[in-house]
Amino acid sequence: MADVTRSEDHAGQKRTAKSAPKEMSAWSQLQTNRNWLGMWFMLPAGLFLILFLAYPLGLGVWLSFTDARLGRAGEFIGLENYAWLIGDFTEGWKFWEIGDPVFWLSVFNTLLYTVVASAIKFGIGLYLALLLNKHMPFKAIIRAVVLIPFIVPTVLSAIAFWWIFDTQFSILTWMLQEVGAIAEDYQVNWLGEPLMARASVIFANIWRGVPFIAITLLAGLQTVPPSLYEASVIDGATRWQMFRYITYPLLTPIIAVVMTFSVLFTFTDFQLIWVLTRGGPVNTTHLMATLSYQRAILGGNLGEGAAISTAMIPFLLAAIMFSWFGLQRRKWQHGEAND
Amino acid sequence: MSFTRRRFLGTSAMAGAMIAGGDLLGRSRAWAATEMKWTPEDGASLQLLRWKRFVQSEEDAFLKLVAAFTDATGVQVEVLNESLDDVQPKASVAANVGSGPDMFWGLYSLPHLFPEKCMDVSDVCDHIGSKYGGWAPSAETYGKSGDSWIAVPVAYNANLINYRKSAIEEAGFSEMPGDTEGFLELCKALQGIGKPAGMALGHASGDGNAWVHWALWSHGGYLVDENDQVIINSPETEAALNYAKALFDSWIPGTASWNDAFNNKAFLAEEVWLTNNGVSIYAAAKRQAGEDAKMAEIAEDMDHAFWPIGPSSTPAEFHICYPLLGMSYTPYPNAVKAFMQFMMEVENYEPWCEGAVAYLSHPYKAGDDFAFWDADPKLVAAKPAAWRTSTAGHLGSVGERAAAALADFIVLDMLANVCTGRQTPEGAMKLAERQAKRLYRA
Numbered sequence: 001m002a003d004v005t006r007s008e009d010h011a012g013q014k015r016t017a018k019s020a021p022k023e024m025s026a027w028s029q030l031q032t033n034r035n036w037l038g039m040w041f042m043l044p045a046g047l048f049l050i051l052f053l054a055y056p057l058g059l060g061v062w063l064s065f066t067d068a069r070l071g072r073a074g075e076f077i078g079l080e081n082y083a084w085l086i087g088d089f090t091e092g093w094k095f096w097e098i099g100d101p102v103f104w105l106s107v108f109n110t111l112l113y114t115v116v117a118s119a120i121k122f123g124i125g126l127y128l129a130l131l132l133n134k135h136m137p138f139k140a141i142i143r144a145v146v147l148i149p150f151i152v153p154t155v156l157s158a159i160a161f162w163w164i165f166d167t168q169f170s171i172l173t174w175m176l177q178e179v180g181a182i183a184e185d186y187q188v189n190w191l192g193e194p195l196m197a198r199a200s201v202i203f204a205n206i207w208r209g210v211p212f213i214a215i216t217l218l219a220g221l222q223t224v225p226p227s228l229y230e231a232s233v234i235d236g237a238t239r240w241q242m243f244r245y246i247t248y249p250l251l252t253p254i255i256a257v258v259m260t261f262s263v264l265f266t267f268t269d270f271q272l273i274w275v276l277t278r279g280g281p282v283n284t285t286h287l288m289a290t291l292s293y294q295r296a297i298l299g300g301n302l303g304e305g306a307a308i309s310t311a312m313i314p315f316l317l318a319a320i321m322f323s324w325f326g327l328q329r330r331k332w333q334h335g336e337a338n339d
Numbered sequence: 340m341s342f343t344r345r346r347f348l349g350t351s352a353m354a355g356a357m358i359a360g361g362d363l364l365g366r367s368r369a370w371a372a373t374e375m376k377w378t379p380e381d382g383a384s385l386q387l388l389r390w391k392r393f394v395q396s397e398e399d400a401f402l403k404l405v406a407a408f409t410d411a412t413g414v415q416v417e418v419l420n421e422s423l424d425d426v427q428p429k430a431s432v433a434a435n436v437g438s439g440p441d442m443f444w445g446l447y448s449l450p451h452l453f454p455e456k457c458m459d460v461s462d463v464c465d466h467i468g469s470k471y472g473g474w475a476p477s478a479e480t481y482g483k484s485g486d487s488w489i490a491v492p493v494a495y496n497a498n499l500i501n502y503r504k505s506a507i508e509e510a511g512f513s514e515m516p517g518d519t520e521g522f523l524e525l526c527k528a529l530q531g532i533g534k535p536a537g538m539a540l541g542h543a544s545g546d547g548n549a550w551v552h553w554a555l556w557s558h559g560g561y562l563v564d565e566n567d568q569v570i571i572n573s574p575e576t577e578a579a580l581n582y583a584k585a586l587f588d589s590w591i592p593g594t595a596s597w598n599d600a601f602n603n604k605a606f607l608a609e610e611v612w613l614t615n616n617g618v619s620i621y622a623a624a625k626r627q628a629g630e631d632a633k634m635a636e637i638a639e640d641m642d643h644a645f646w647p648i649g650p651s652s653t654p655a656e657f658h659i660c661y662p663l664l665g666m667s668y669t670p671y672p673n674a675v676k677a678f679m680q681f682m683m684e685v686e687n688y689e690p691w692c693e694g695a696v697a698y699l700s701h702p703y704k705a706g707d708d709f710a711f712w713d714a715d716p717k718l719v720a721a722k723p724a725a726w727r728t729s730t731a732g733h734l735g736s737v738g739e740r741a742a743a744a745l746a747d748f749i750v751l752d753m754l755a756n757v758c759t760g761r762q763t764p765e766g767a768m769k770l771a772e773r774q775a776k777r778l779y780r781a
Contacts, residue, residue, distance in 0.1 A: 191593070
């Protein structure tokens with residue numbers, strides 16, 4: 001009897017133990033369940049992302065399908081803004097003729113600006129990083145100095161470049177005149193001619209962007225174990241082989257991240273162009289960001305401006321995808337194959 | 340008119356104040372007691388965002404005016420400054436979100452970008468207009484949307500030809516040519532003597548838009564007609580483009596990159612000897628004349644002129660209008676109206692306008708009698724700006740589409756395309772026509 005009772009008790013206890021979670025109130029579960037707790041902790045960040053990232057992005061995309069103007073909610077007009085900007089391909093295939101030539105010019109300018117500036121920034125940044133990774137006197141001070149262009153507010157540096165590239169007062173022109181590279185009375189038209197203006201704004205962007213790449217790559221370089229270099233020296237590796245087979249592969253993940261950020265920053269650049277040229281001369285330095293601002297905020301055509309901004313998304317997504325696949329290569333470091 | 344106790348007290352107070360002080364503060368207190376048409380709401384305070392001053396003495400005079408208003412009415416007015424190009428974006432965003440400064444003071448057709456977000460200030464403008472001899476026609480165009488006033492067209496910035504007398508004499512001209520052909524000859528002659536002219540052809544909203552519209556309108560070319568139909572692609576426009584190209588070729592290199600500030604510094608540095616601007620270059624030269632002999636020489640040698648007349652045979656000038664608008668979201672509409680009235684009353688307006696050293700011109704007839712216009716003959720060209728100017732859109736409406744066309748630099752880019760040789764006149768006109776048709780679509 002006692003046994004039976006014990007076993008019943010045991011069974012009862014077992015039942016109780018098993019059913020205990022079922023008896024917890026939903027509120028208690030929300031408070032103690034690990035999955036729910038995880039969600040609670042993520043919620044502030046999630047709300048933050050939705051409020052400040054997803055909502056504006058969604059609103060921007062929505063506006064691009066409307067004829068909204070400043071101060072007035074627009075009506076849904078479908079793809080009309082895009083048809084105007086990109087071109088209605090039922091009318092032909094020459095997009096620069098059927099679309100808005102200024103828009104296509106801004107797309108070309110943006111791609112040119114991004115590709116040229118990013119490539120040069122990477123080259124100089126990597127070179128500087130390798131240089132700064134060496135033992136040299138006043139290393140810390142030199143590293144700090146390299147960061148200066150990045151620290152100076154963009155608008156301030158843009159105003160400095162505004163003077164540097166001024167046709168009449170340019171210090172560059174003066175220097176070229178002093179060293180006899182150009183005639184005394186020759187004024188270089190830095191920002192007044194399309195090709196020169198593009199080169200000038202790209203130069204300013206490079207000057208500003210190099211420190212970010214150099215310092216980040218320098219940080220990456222310092223994670224490379226010196227023992228690998230020592231081993232390669234013993235094996236008789238040349239300096240190029242050391243870079244090619246040790247430094248570069250181990251730096252690849254950092255390069256992927258830093259170049260993605262650099263491409264994103266360059267692609268969406270606004271301040272430099274706005275202060276230096278406002279998109280001129282004749283729209284030859286207009287980037288998609290500056291054209292979007294001009295049309296949406298200055299011109300009042302929110303819908304069209306939003307469409308130009310939205311048209312930037314595919315390019316930005318491509319840059320992010322590049323980063324994604326670049327990051328996967330991290331497994332190289334651990335001797336694993338790529339996904 | 341009935342002579343009530345209140346009126347007697349008010350008049351007495353005004354007279355007392357005038358006798359006691361005779362200054363701006365005394366006058367303004369008396370004004371608040373007797374002439375103020377709109378009593379500010381209890382506890383009202385205002386925020387006004389304005390274009391950043393070009394002449395310091397103008398801002399000093401304006402802040403005195405604001406202080407006098409506060410002293411008279413108890414309404415605090417906070418004045419925020421933004422550069423000329425930044426007022427419009429800020430106002431636009433405020434209109435869009437329904438929150439921000441109570442008043443915006445911008446340029447051209449700013450209120451027409453969001454007319455339904457502007458306070459109806461017809462009563463203020465009717466009162467001021469009838470009291471001071473009537474508004475200039477362009478002021479009505481800028482201030483009104485339909486039959487209602489949506490902004491007070493406070494003042495104009497006359498955009499004139501600024502030139503060095505010695506340079507045009509050296510180039511063989513005894514005076515500034517009054518016609519476009521003569522003007523082109525002068526520019527070529529200035530180039531010949533190494534003292535070139537130059538005007539901004541970058542995205543310069545003030546000076547750039549002023550000269551390109553003069554070039555277009557003086558040849559009879561227009562963006563739109565009276566019914567807002569796009570008519571930019573025309574033989575007149577082509578003539579204007581060819582003329583502009585010839586002018587551009589005679590100018591100093593680099594003007595395609597100039598914004599509004601470039602010509603000022605180039606003129607004061609004697610890099611260009613003729614440009615277009617307000618009278619602020621002259622004011623700057625005069626201000627520095629005491630300590631800088633070069634500035635004294637420039638101030639002495641320079642002068643201003645109206646724009647030359649072209650084949651259209653009418654003045655084709657485009658002066659900047661500065662409209663002041665109250666936002667419909669303001670909780671203190673009466674305080675806004677009281678401020679507008681106070682600002683435009685001649686006894687407050689004239690000292691402020693004088694502080695601007697003719698950089699600003701009046702929009703109502705009574706301003707013709709301001710004493711300071713007689714003080715310096717070099718400034719007289721700025722006096723009739725409100726009456727000589729055409730409005731944004733010219734033949735067409737001054738509404739948001741004209742504002743958008745200006746903001747998008749349709750005319751300026753059309754000229755720049757031709758001047759820099761990127762496009763033929765036909766190609767540039769076609770592009771401008773396409774863009775304008777988009778903005779002016781039904």
